[in-house]
Amino acid sequence: MVYILLVSNVHNEIKLISDYCKENNYIFFFLDDPSKTFEFLLNENITVCIINENIINNAGEFVSSLREEGCNTSFIYIGEPSFQKVRSLLKLGFYDFLPYEYENNELKSIVNEALENVEAFEKIKGLSEDLEATNKKLLDRTRELEDEKKELKRYINILTETSDYIKEVNSKRDIGEIVKTSLNYLKKYFEDRIILFTFIENYREYVVGSVNISYKAVKNYTWDLKDLKHNPWATAITNEKKRLFVPNPVEDIYYSQSSITNIFSGGFLKIPLVARDKVYGTITVSCVKNNLPKEDDLFLNIFSEHTAIAIDNATLNERLQDTIVKLEKAQEQAVESEKLKTLANLAVSINHRINNPLCAISLNVEFLKRYIKNDEKLGNVIESIERNIDNITQITSKISQMKTISVKEYLPGIEMIDLDD
Numbered sequence: 001m002v003y004i005l006l007v008s009n010v011h012n013e014i015k016l017i018s019d020y021c022k023e024n025n026y027i028f029f030f031l032d033d034p035s036k037t038f039e040f041l042l043n044e045n046i047t048v049c050i051i052n053e054n055i056i057n058n059a060g061e062f063v064s065s066l067r068e069e070g071c072n073t074s075f076i077y078i079g080e081p082s083f084q085k086v087r088s089l090l091k092l093g094f095y096d097f098l099p100y101e102y103e104n105n106e107l108k109s110i111v112n113e114a115l116e117n118v119e120a121f122e123k124i125k126g127l128s129e130d131l132e133a134t135n136k137k138l139l140d141r142t143r144e145l146e147d148e149k150k151e152l153k154r155y156i157n158i159l160t161e162t163s164d165y166i167k168e169v170n171s172k173r174d175i176g177e178i179v180k181t182s183l184n185y186l187k188k189y190f191e192d193r194i195i196l197f198t199f200i201e202n203y204r205e206y207v208v209g210s211v212n213i214s215y216k217a218v219k220n221y222t223w224d225l226k227d228l229k230h231n232p233w234a235t236a237i238t239n240e241k242k243r244l245f246v247p248n249p250v251e252d253i254y255y256s257q258s259s260i261t262n263i264f265s266g267g268f269l270k271i272p273l274v275a276r277d278k279v280y281g282t283i284t285v286s287c288v289k290n291n292l293p294k295e296d297d298l299f300l301n302i303f304s305e306h307t308a309i310a311i312d313n314a315t316l317n318e319r320l321q322d323t324i325v326k327l328e329k330a331q332e333q334a335v336e337s338e339k340l341k342t343l344a345n346l347a348v349s350i351n352h353r354i355n356n357p358l359c360a361i362s363l364n365v366e367f368l369k370r371y372i373k374n375d376e377k378l379g380n381v382i383e384s385i386e387r388n389i390d391n392i393t394q395i396t397s398k399i400s401q402m403k404t405i406s407v408k409e410y411l412p413g414i415e416m417i418d419l420d421d
Helices: 011-024 034-043 059-068 083-091 104-170 175-189 234-239 294-371 376-401
Strands: 003-007 027-031 048-052 074-079 094-099 195-201 204-211 222-224 244-246 268-275 278-286 407-411 414-417
Touching: 003 011, 003 034, 011 027, 011 048, 011 104, 027 034, 034 059, 048 104, 059 074, 059 083, 074 104, 083 094, 094 104, 104 175, 104 294, 175 195, 175 204, 175 294, 204 278, 234 268, 234 278, 268 294, 278 294, 294 376
Parallel strands: 003 027, 003 048, 048 074, 074 094
Antiparallel strands: 195 204, 195 278, 204 222, 244 268, 268 278, 407 414
16 A cells, blocks of 8 residues: 655645545645654655655755654655755655646656655565575575584594594403593593493492593492492393483482482483393493583494494403313313223223233243243243233233323334323
C-alpha cells in the first residue's frame, strides 16, 4: 500500500494531491504542524512526503534529523527556486524540488517518479538484503568450513598419533613394556589430566601406572570389585564392559565413600580395556564438570581398544611360551622315558643272553680247576677267564641298575654309554 503525506496549508495543493491519491487508490494524509509532522513520519510508513516551504522553512535540517532516526521516506520540496538551495536539498536526501509556480501535471509527474523510484529502491533494497543474507550465509558457511577444517586437522593429528602408538605397542610382547609405552603416549597427549592405568585380576583392581600424579602416591591403591559399596563402578566395568563418567564423585551418594575420590575429587571417566570379552584393566582420566572433548574422546576410544588388544596378545604370547616350555620338557621326559624303557629291555636281554652263558662258563671253569692243579700256565689262563667273567658280570649288573643314561665320547664324533657315572 502507498501512503502519501502532504505538509502544506495551500488548499489547491491539498485538493490536487487528494484527488491524485483517490484516482490511484493511495492513502492520503496532510499536516500543517512541523512538530506533528516529525513524529508522524517516524511512526508511520509514509512512501512519499511533499513539503511546502511555507510550513517547514529549514527542510534540510528537518529531513537530516529524520534520516538519522531511520526514516526512508522519499521527499519532494516545494519552494522558491534557488540553485544553491536545490543542490543542498538534493544532497540531504530529497528526491526532487518544485517552484511555487508549478503545473499540476508537474507535481503529479514528480510524485509518480518518486513512487517509481521508491519501488526501484525497494527492489534494490530487497536484492541488497538478499545479497547480504547470501553473503552472511556464505560467511557463516566459510566459518563452518574453517571450523570443520580445524576439527578435521585435529582428527588427522589424532589418527596419526594413534597410528604411531598402535605400531609401537603392537611390537611389544612384554606387558610391562606395553604399560610403559601406553603411559608415555598418554602423558604426551594429556598434559594436565590425572590418569591411572589399572589391571584387574580375580575381581581385584590395582594401579600399575599413572600420569601427572606420582606413582608412589597411588601404587598401593587397590579395589575389591566385589565390594560394590566402595567400588560402585565394578558392575559397569566388569559385567557390562562399558565406559563410565562420574562428574562429581565427592557429592555422589554411590561414590562418596570410595577411596577413588581421594584421586579424582572433581570427576573422572573410567574406560575398560576389553579384548575378546575379557576385561584386563582400566584407563581412568580426570574430567572436571564436563565430559571430554570429542577429539580426546576419540583418542581414548582408539587408545583403549588397541591397548587391550596389545595386552591380550602379550598374555597369549606368555601362555604360548609357557606351553612351548612345557611341551619341550614333556618331550624331553618322553625321550628319557623311552631311553630308560629301551635300557630296561636291554638289561633283560643282557641278563638272558649273556648271564646265562656266563653261568655255564663259570661252572665249566670250576670243573677244569678241579682237574688241572699242577699246570701253572693253564691255571693262569683259567684265572684270566674268571676275571673277565667277573668284569662282564659287573657290566651287566651296572646296566640293570641304571636309572638314567649318560654318555661320553668314545671316539671323535662317536659316543658310548658311561657305565662309570
